[in-house]
Amino acid sequence: MNEPARDARHRVERSKARARYDRDSVHAILDAGMLAHVGFCQGAQPFVIPMLYARDGDTIVLHGSVASRLMRELGDGIPASLCVTLVDGLVLARSHFDHSVNYRSVVAFGRARVLADPVAKTAALARFVDALIPGRAAESRPADASELGATTVLVFEIEDASAKVRDGGAKENAADLALPYWAGVLPQRSVFDAPRPQPDLVAGVDLPDSVRNLLAREGATR
Amino acid sequence: MNEPARDARHRVERSKARARYDRDSVHAILDAGMLAHVGFCQGAQPFVIPMLYARDGDTIVLHGSVASRLMRELGDGIPASLCVTLVDGLVLARSHFDHSVNYRSVVAFGRARVLADPVAKTAALARFVDALIPGRAAESRPADASELGATTVLVFEIEDASAKVRDGGAKENAADLALPYWAGVLPQRSVFDAPRPQPDLVAGVDLPDSVRNLLAREGATR
Numbered sequence: 045m046n047e048p049a050r051d052a053r054h055r056v057e058r059s060k061a062r063a064r065y066d067r068d069s070v071h072a073i074l075d076a077g078m079l080a081h082v083g084f085c086q087g088a089q090p091f092v093i094p095m096l097y098a099r100d101g102d103t104i105v106l107h108g109s110v111a112s113r114l115m116r117e118l119g120d121g122i123p124a125s126l127c128v129t130l131v132d133g134l135v136l137a138r139s140h141f142d143h144s145v146n147y148r149s150v151v152a153f154g155r156a157r158v159l160a161d162p163v164a165k166t167a168a169l170a171r172f173v174d175a176l177i178p179g180r181a182a183e184s185r186p187a188d189a190s191e192l193g194a195t196t197v198l199v200f201e202i203e204d205a206s207a208k209v210r211d212g213g214a215k216e217n218a219a220d221l222a223l224p225y226w227a228g229v230l231p232q233r234s235v236f237d238a239p240r241p242q243p244d245l246v247a248g249v250d251l252p253d254s255v256r257n258l259l260a261r262e263g264a265t266r
Numbered sequence: 267m268n269e270p271a272r273d274a275r276h277r278v279e280r281s282k283a284r285a286r287y288d289r290d291s292v293h294a295i296l297d298a299g300m301l302a303h304v305g306f307c308q309g310a311q312p313f314v315i316p317m318l319y320a321r322d323g324d325t326i327v328l329h330g331s332v333a334s335r336l337m338r339e340l341g342d343g344i345p346a347s348l349c350v351t352l353v354d355g356l357v358l359a360r361s362h363f364d365h366s367v368n369y370r371s372v373v374a375f376g377r378a379r380v381l382a383d384p385v386a387k388t389a390a391l392a393r394f395v396d397a398l399i400p401g402r403a404a405e406s407r408p409a410d411a412s413e414l415g416a417t418t419v420l421v422f423e424i425e426d427a428s429a430k431v432r433d434g435g436a437k438e439n440a441a442d443l444a445l446p447y448w449a450g451v452l453p454q455r456s457v458f459d460a461p462r463p464q465p466d467l468v469a470g471v472d473l474p475d476s477v478r479n480l481l482a483r484e485g486a487t488r
Contacts, residue, residue, distance in 0.1 A: 053311060058334050081303035081349055083314035088344065089275060090312055094351040094371050112280050121311065127303055129316040136365055136477070140395045140406055141413040149316050172298045173362045182364055182446050191363040215462050221466055223358035225406050226474045228463040235457050241450040242435050254360070
């Protein structure tokens with residue numbers, strides 16, 4: 045995709061070489077994450093809220109309690125912004141100035157609408173569970189009518205989005221290369237520790253395939 | 267600290283048992299993280315931007331390029347919101363509905379001001395490096411005049427903040443406990459992989475103490 049117009053809200057202004065505007069780059073980062081920071085305005089006051097999400101095509105599905113003020117505000121279709129950031133490592137340079145972080149991020153702009161249809165809501169909640177742990181929805185009980193009634197599902201339509209990726213080593217001035225300091229990258233990733241089963245599982249219930257597969261997936265970064 | 271007034275912007279509305287308003291709880295989470303999502307409004311349009319940060323007392327120090335439009339906007343002292351979220355694990359329940367995530371988060375409201383004094387700026391940039399990697403500032407070159415001139419340092423004054431913490435296992439309905447499904451927690455944390463030195467280090471430069479100490483710190487969650 046081409047670079048957006050000069051005044052476009054999703055245009056990356058700094059470190060343009062790190063910018064990506066194509067759908068595949070944006071989707072890959074959204075699919076690798078699970079936590080979004082969602083922003084909206086009440087008058088001039090911004091709010092930024094952490095929310096779990098699941099991508100569905102060019103939309104991002106969010107959910108929360110029907111009693112949530114924030115869900116109501118967002119569901120009214122006010123302008124919203126959503127950011128997903130994955131940190132891949134610390135970058136150490138010979139100068140303070142050139143220290144950095146390797147990361148992948150997406151900033152998306154759009155509006156949310158309430159998903160009211162119970163069948164679509166049930167499917168969205170199952171998709172949520174599978175977004176957290178692939179295959180898990182089939183291993184647990186779908187939402188019932190009372191749970192659906194207690195949950196607001198929002199569909200955030202991505203209108204504009206950009207991705208930004210920084211990778212590789214330190215970018216340093218030639219003059220700094222002679223300094224007797226260490227420089228390099230500390231790769232960083234998220235791992236799972238041993239599962240802790242609830243103490244009251246039905247006798248004979250083993251660790252399910254979804255969890256086994258997740259733990260077996262090497263180098264998973266969430 | 268007492269629960270804020272009913273209409274306070276930092277009052278936690280949902281899952282109130284998870285809310286904390288005391289300074290120590292807020293600071294502990296800010297000190298454990300390194301990445302904030304900063305929100306502000308341009309008219310009705312919200313922006314959410316990922317930024318590195320370092321806490322300094324009741325302020326949060328941010329930095330960026332002097333050429334950055336966002337830094338200029340924030341530095342003008344417009345209302346801003348800042349959120350830090352650390353994910354500690356996935357919570358699997360016998361129902362889709364009770365799936366959750368263990369996390370620690372802080373939402374802070376305030377305004378930023380530009381730190382102009384070169385001595386204070388130099389110290390702030392050193393603090394940044396040490397916030398990423400404790401002890402690292404002493405092992406690398408401080409910012410020079412040209413680098414200071416290229417950098418805007420912002421001091422975000424925390425006016426109101428709340429923390430939210432979810433931990434422990436799944437919270438489930440009694441009726442679900444008889445279902446033959448696994449439930450429990452997958453603890454999650456961030457780890458470092460083996461350091462990757464720049465290929466052009468001065469001969470004889472070893473991995474520094476800051477990195478050794480960071481790698482030795484068991485269970486570090488960033």
